[in-house]
Amino acid sequence: MTESQVKKIGVLTSGGDAPGMNAAIRAVVRTANYYQLDCFGIREGYSGLMEGNFTKMGPRSVNNIINQGGTILKSARSLEFKTKEGRQKAFEQCQKIGIEGLVCIGGDGTFTGAKIFYEEFGIKVIGIPGTIDNDIFGTDHTIGYDTALNTAMEAIDKIRDTATSHNRVFFVEVMGRDAGFIALNSGVATGSLDILIPEKKYSIENLFRNFRKAKKSGKSSNIVVVAEGEKLGSIYELAQQTKAEFPDFDIRVSVLGHTQRGGAPSCADRVLASRLGYGAVIGLMEGKTNVMAGIRANQLVYTPIGEAIKKHNEMNGDLIKIAEILAT
Amino acid sequence: MTESQVKKIGVLTSGGDAPGMNAAIRAVVRTANYYQLDCFGIREGYSGLMEGNFTKMGPRSVNNIINQGGTILKSARSLEFKTKEGRQKAFEQCQKIGIEGLVCIGGDGTFTGAKIFYEEFGIKVIGIPGTIDNDIFGTDHTIGYDTALNTAMEAIDKIRDTATSHNRVFFVEVMGRDAGFIALNSGVATGSLDILIPEKKYSIENLFRNFRKAKKSGKSSNIVVVAEGEKLGSIYELAQQTKAEFPDFDIRVSVLGHTQRGGAPSCADRVLASRLGYGAVIGLMEGKTNVMAGIRANQLVYTPIGEAIKKHNEMNGDLIKIAEILAT
Amino acid sequence: MTESQVKKIGVLTSGGDAPGMNAAIRAVVRTANYYQLDCFGIREGYSGLMEGNFTKMGPRSVNNIINQGGTILKSARSLEFKTKEGRQKAFEQCQKIGIEGLVCIGGDGTFTGAKIFYEEFGIKVIGIPGTIDNDIFGTDHTIGYDTALNTAMEAIDKIRDTATSHNRVFFVEVMGRDAGFIALNSGVATGSLDILIPEKKYSIENLFRNFRKAKKSGKSSNIVVVAEGEKLGSIYELAQQTKAEFPDFDIRVSVLGHTQRGGAPSCADRVLASRLGYGAVIGLMEGKTNVMAGIRANQLVYTPIGEAIKKHNEMNGDLIKIAEILAT
Amino acid sequence: MTESQVKKIGVLTSGGDAPGMNAAIRAVVRTANYYQLDCFGIREGYSGLMEGNFTKMGPRSVNNIINQGGTILKSARSLEFKTKEGRQKAFEQCQKIGIEGLVCIGGDGTFTGAKIFYEEFGIKVIGIPGTIDNDIFGTDHTIGYDTALNTAMEAIDKIRDTATSHNRVFFVEVMGRDAGFIALNSGVATGSLDILIPEKKYSIENLFRNFRKAKKSGKSSNIVVVAEGEKLGSIYELAQQTKAEFPDFDIRVSVLGHTQRGGAPSCADRVLASRLGYGAVIGLMEGKTNVMAGIRANQLVYTPIGEAIKKHNEMNGDLIKIAEILAT
Structure with a gap:
């Protein structure tokens, strides 16, 4: 040099x-x-x-x-x-x-x-x-990014244990204000029913359609991963709208938050x-x-x-x- | 037999x-x-x-x-x-x-x-x-119980990385509607500044006193663990009151939620x-x-x-x- | 389609x-x-x-x-x-x-x-x-591959706790019979003193030189990551030769083995x-x-x-x- | 006071x-x-x-x-x-x-x-x-002790993935020179076929009997946890004797070693x-x-x-x- x-x-x-x-x-x-x-x-x-x-x-x-x-x-x-x-x-x-x-x-x-x-x-x-x-x-x-993906995924894996045991629907919010990378990848990695990201044109009807398809195919519990910056509405609004459409669903919301920033x-x-x-x-x-x-x-x-x-x-x-x- | x-x-x-x-x-x-x-x-x-x-x-x-x-x-x-x-x-x-x-x-x-x-x-x-x-x-x-303790502790360990890096105050809610076992033990295990549990008689003034003591002793970031069932007010109210008392604090709230129920x-x-x-x-x-x-x-x-x-x-x-x- | x-x-x-x-x-x-x-x-x-x-x-x-x-x-x-x-x-x-x-x-x-x-x-x-x-x-x-890297790294992180506490030298064998990818990456990720892989032309003298340099710079514990397929000799032979050269070293060997194949x-x-x-x-x-x-x-x-x-x-x-x- | x-x-x-x-x-x-x-x-x-x-x-x-x-x-x-x-x-x-x-x-x-x-x-x-x-x-x-138990258990969980995928028998050595606590508890926690500890009077025939029972009951892969201080012979000898008795077994040995001492x-x-x-x-x-x-x-x-x-x-x-x- x-x-x-x-x-x-x-x-x-x-x-x-x-x-x-x-x-x-x-x-x-x-x-x-x-x-x-x-x-x-x-x-x-x-x-x-x-x-x-x-x-x-x-x-x-x-x-x-x-x-x-x-x-x-x-x-x-x-x-x-x-x-x-x-x-x-x-x-x-x-x-x-x-x-x-x-x-x-x-x-x-x-x-x-x-x-x-x-x-x-x-x-x-x-x-x-x-x-x-x-x-x-x-x-x-x-x-x-890679660490955050694993952190989000491991948290959702844990939530899945409960979702499966109780036949529940979980909306899980992951970080990503402007970009859906964490949501998309952690969603794929956890076999989520649906993934809501800012980059995807989407309506609540799409989500409902997926719930119906899942029901028909025999899936009794479902996880939906939502990016922080998603524009369809807050995760709590999404959960409420879903409950209104599917009153028999047992729905929970989980916001992973700051745990995603830390860790080895x-x-x-x-x-x-x-x-x-x-x-x-x-x-x-x-x-x-x-x-x-x-x-x-x-x-x-x-x-x-x-x-x-x-x-x-x-x-x-x-x-x-x-x-x-x-x-x- | x-x-x-x-x-x-x-x-x-x-x-x-x-x-x-x-x-x-x-x-x-x-x-x-x-x-x-x-x-x-x-x-x-x-x-x-x-x-x-x-x-x-x-x-x-x-x-x-x-x-x-x-x-x-x-x-x-x-x-x-x-x-x-x-x-x-x-x-x-x-x-x-x-x-x-x-x-x-x-x-x-x-x-x-x-x-x-x-x-x-x-x-x-x-x-x-x-x-x-x-x-x-x-x-x-x-x-x-033991698994949930480790799950809560690991999440708070991650939050601590961010708290320390940014000199922040974090209020972290853990499960335990009627009992503060998870809060008390995960709080001790993560070196939290304070732990709010239903079993402990306590006022917001106690908490403020601890913040002041920490400041004096040179602690620049702090975590407060709050049991779900704590009676002083919701974790968001606690954060607001603390902000009102200490306007220079950079305060965040994290609710660990359902991740605490699952996992190996x-x-x-x-x-x-x-x-x-x-x-x-x-x-x-x-x-x-x-x-x-x-x-x-x-x-x-x-x-x-x-x-x-x-x-x-x-x-x-x-x-x-x-x-x-x-x-x- | x-x-x-x-x-x-x-x-x-x-x-x-x-x-x-x-x-x-x-x-x-x-x-x-x-x-x-x-x-x-x-x-x-x-x-x-x-x-x-x-x-x-x-x-x-x-x-x-x-x-x-x-x-x-x-x-x-x-x-x-x-x-x-x-x-x-x-x-x-x-x-x-x-x-x-x-x-x-x-x-x-x-x-x-x-x-x-x-x-x-x-x-x-x-x-x-x-x-x-x-x-x-x-x-x-x-x-x-990515999972195995993390598994190997986490194991070496644990070994490092002991190495540091006792001022010890550890030789750690990771998988990779024909390729040193796991060794090289897990070695970099754990701050290993040296990494022995089949792809690198190397002599035991190089290793000794690195030990001497580390000693001089004040490093009191060291980890050497060795790929399974490394040709300088078995990990036990390497440890023995090192002990002969540096009699005051407290040397241990750890073979990570099959744990690297499993896990989520x-x-x-x-x-x-x-x-x-x-x-x-x-x-x-x-x-x-x-x-x-x-x-x-x-x-x-x-x-x-x-x-x-x-x-x-x-x-x-x-x-x-x-x-x-x-x-x- | x-x-x-x-x-x-x-x-x-x-x-x-x-x-x-x-x-x-x-x-x-x-x-x-x-x-x-x-x-x-x-x-x-x-x-x-x-x-x-x-x-x-x-x-x-x-x-x-x-x-x-x-x-x-x-x-x-x-x-x-x-x-x-x-x-x-x-x-x-x-x-x-x-x-x-x-x-x-x-x-x-x-x-x-x-x-x-x-x-x-x-x-x-x-x-x-x-x-x-x-x-x-x-x-x-x-x-x-509790941390070491979890470390040993997680390692054996990973080994089990491989054991199950390949219908293999694994002998896994855990720490405990004079006491079988780690072996007994990690063995129970991982559903091991047998657990060899210094405290238990035992012969190689007992082990063989358990292998036969497992075969009969349809278990196609098995893990045997062995405490370091076990007196029946080294883990490698045990593996050899087992191979001599059951030539069709695909047997592997794993020594967990120093990873058990470290970690958060x-x-x-x-x-x-x-x-x-x-x-x-x-x-x-x-x-x-x-x-x-x-x-x-x-x-x-x-x-x-x-x-x-x-x-x-x-x-x-x-x-x-x-x-x-x-x-x-």
Whole structure:
């Protein structure tokens, strides 16, 4: 490798936490150390950047964190960083200790901040997609997504035990405000009768039709997975409408909520985070900036941050169809 | 063993399902087979008893169920069995195939039904305590309780990852309408700041005091576990009042709900269920009736069903105190 | 879709079992039912094919199996099917009930059998890659691989608790006779000091060098992950040689063994199995034969079976390097 | 509470690590803090005691460890502490900073050391039973035992998937050098055909008889759980002898090994550890010494250390019988 374009870098996590963020931090710190860069951990995202909440990190600072959920650097949302003054403060903090490049781990909001900060002040930035929602373009999967899928699936597996024992109908809400990836995949994986996601044009009549089909085919208990961002109505409204149509149904609602964000990361997430943490540092060393590191078709790729924010991974149309075919 | 007092028995599960019920069914069926009794599985609790929904079961009927949550016999609540006419139908069904004894797996409601049925019609009954709530007198633990504790704890562990990463306060509701066992134990096990249970005299001021103490001691994130049946107000009200008192807190609510009922039973629950299933059949063979099989201080004991329903296991006072001491 | 090229199909599992095989069987059966094909389950792989051990399967035959490890159709290795006579018998069984196409779930051995059977007798065959080893060309991942990774990783996480508490060195053997995928990925995911895989040219001196580096950097406990098929010597020999070089090391060996084959499949494996089960049936309906269904870059693709057997997925070179960089 | 008999205490973990040790350390530290005692963490057991490897610990030193396996204080076996000279050094270290009482978390060996140390030098000692083997008198369960049971059971559940799919016989070795508690309970919980433990008089003929019975009753796959300390022969010898007797059996051996020692502690273990950590500090404050804190029949009790070492919990005879009855 030719000489590195940066000597001192910082790493931060911002936005909602996701399992695997710690594995990414570890990879950034150790790769920097391996290539003899100085690496600073920045606490609480952009807030810490503005306040100079920096700690020098070496390989031992990240011992035994690869298997921990959450982020040891903590995360926070910052309104101040959305202002020019806030970013000016952040720039001065970087100047003070000579930080030339930043690795920003998070989602859309995190990347938007990084992009503007680079464009205004010239500090090099590379994004790493860390969010359970999988709604970032430029990578097949985001860090935390695979773990969240397994968490949601295991919860629904448990609910299924009760559903089956009591011949019940369960509406289960999973995370995914703008994207139905968690709902679609956990729904297929748990053999759900129906899956309601923002991406699918759908009416309550479709749902009722599926209930009728299930009844006819002898299915006595059913689970319907609903993405948080689904537009047909809240999960409680859906349950009520269903009860009105099928008065003999014994219906329950379960909202999986924040349990989906935590937990020890899966193997896939730890490996992905390790590859992206490495890739981000390598990218900075090569002089890259304003890009996001991702893995597509098993290759490390860099996507302009602007593109990563604007575009979206498309829902696999086949899988929507497969979900329907396998449901009954 | 002298000659058995019964030759044909039935087994049913009733009320809310609990992990380990299948292990209990298996133990009943295999113990009966071992002692050459005929054993019938009765589907959907007392409904199935009234409708004669019986299946002869042998050792192979219960293959590979010891590790499954829920109940293969299914469960249901029956209003009709609460009437004399309903129980008369049930008695006739028993007569038709010669069932002399019943093993009834469930909670309070299940036992009340069994007691009346025995007193009216003389069919011998033995109860097995199967409920995640642990609110049955006559046994140190009920079947399903240990599994539910682990399920609740694992969910709260995940929530803690997020709480810590974001310096948040979480109110987490766990099951336990009349008893705070799940809340108290899962709260201690997850290092919760406070635990709100029906058994504890308490005011919102106590809770606020604990928040203040935590702040002072440098704890930046906190979890409060709330039992379903807690009387201070709904978990959402508690969160609102707390927000009013501490406007800078970032507060979230999570209701664990039905996931706590399902899942593969823990080792302790499978062993408990195996011992109680065996104990129930042995009891019937010895002519016992109107009792519940339980394990106390590691010994199999039989408690009159009336007593099991009326009395309650007391919350361990020490543990409430320990919870407070260890919280900060 | 134009008219289906087959009306009656069979499905079998063969070779070592893998988590997700049941999800694949379920997808085959339900897709067949959806498109009004007759579908027969063939028990115990090619043995059952020769003996006509067939059962007609409908959508309810595969209820509640998507979350189960192992294979409800059972698996077996058959010497007889390797003979012409054996395959002749199998062909006659197919003729007897009119089976025109077979879905064969398994690995290399399974596919070789399918290929010869098709070439000799013209029964259409489509393979589905089901093996934890991930050593099949034509698909990014094989069914069971992701689950096995998580199982191995979770076991190593546990071992790490003990290693850290006692400042110990652990050699851990994971599965993978011909391919180091499980070792490399579980090794990266657990922060192992070194990973020994058949694909990497390596000497015991490299390993010793890494131990010395770790010592210098202050790492007091270390885990070395070894693939079953590693050629430097058995894991016990490696441990002994290491002890001879570093007499003060407290060294232990752990062989993870068969636990890696079982367990509830991960979400990724259930979704993969669902897509491939669907894809195999669609393939047969379109008249495809002698191919394997796989997913590459998130697309369903069909690869000639001969190619799937002969070629191999290459180990990601980057990941080997990343493993080294992140180890210390 | 009247005035405390001690003002400065130390806490150490020694012997094999067990899940829940960290929860016990946390409880000791926080209870000491609550009652305004000084508390020192002693690293690496008796070695650290001799070397004065002490750290003052406050409530924040034990943040977020309740859910971690292993021990943050590390553990070690010390030959030197078995000598008078070694213990003299330890005493001098205690004198230097004024430690009046020690909480010693571990098993038999740990307690023996503590007892002699107290008898020679008068430093008050209280033991906490921390070992997965459950072989300590004076407490219903030792810390770590419940977690180890679940770990062993989950591993055997996975093995069962493969056993069933291939009609195989598995011999599975679990930990327990002197006591068969893990084997007996995990064996019952997984529906094993037979369970070989040191406490049971047994011959290989008994085992063969059970295999024959299973065959006759139609069981096509079987698991035999063997305790490490079983005297009939090594697990490999048992497998060979079985193969000689039943040549058509497809037999595999699996040794669960060190995975059983690690992992996040179960809820029961965390609660037990919290109660015992509290109980040990309270005991020291009340002037108790040379005793072990335990929980029997849900009550905190103190047993003379000498008794805890000499006596043993008896294996539940009923459970051995139940295991046999339920096996087939």
